[in-house]
Amino acid sequence: MTDAQLIDRLIEQAAQAPDWRSSCARPGHLPLFNYWGPVMYLTSAGDVIRDDEEGGQLRLADPDERNFGLARAADLYPELAHLRPRRPQAAVTCDLCRGQGRVVVSRGKTSPWPDGYELRSFLYCSGCNSLGWTLTD
Numbered sequence: 001m002t003d004a005q006l007i008d009r010l011i012e013q014a015a016q017a018p019d020w021r022s023s024c025a026r027p028g029h030l031p032l033f034n035y036w037g038p039v040m041y042l043t044s045a046g047d048v049i050r051d052d053e054e055g056g057q058l059r060l061a062d063p064d065e066r067n068f069g070l071a072r073a074a075d076l077y078p079e080l081a082h083l084r085p086r087r088p089q090a091a092v093t094c095d096l097c098r099g100q101g102r103v104v105v106s107r108g109k110t111s112p113w114p115d116g117y118e119l120r121s122f123l124y125c126s127g128c129n130s131l132g133w134t135l136t137d
Ligand SMILES: [Zn+2]
Pocket: 094, 095, 096, 097, 098, 099, 100, 101, 102, 125, 126, 127, 128, 129, 130, 131, 132, 133
């Protein structure tokens, strides 16, 4: 099965999902992330796109957004795990989340996601687009 066929099949499944994805269903678009309004999608051609206004124009994600979107695709859809951006040799572990890709914010202070705190709410790390690493230039 090609990625395009796989993504098409996942799009059909997502449209029936018992969570936020079915309410964001859009033909030919696999929901990846919901920003409380704007939604990020993966097309069967492999493009990451988002709609900045509900029901508005779609636009191609920028490179940072694309990395974030592909990481969400890998998390949400195990069949798409191979799409997760690979850590290059030159990458350094993100300082903000210490490689976790997630942070917790408590009393205005951001700290890395602690292991074993599954019940606490988290934010995806904005320092590394949730990848846990960054490239310095
Ligand atoms: Zn980070």
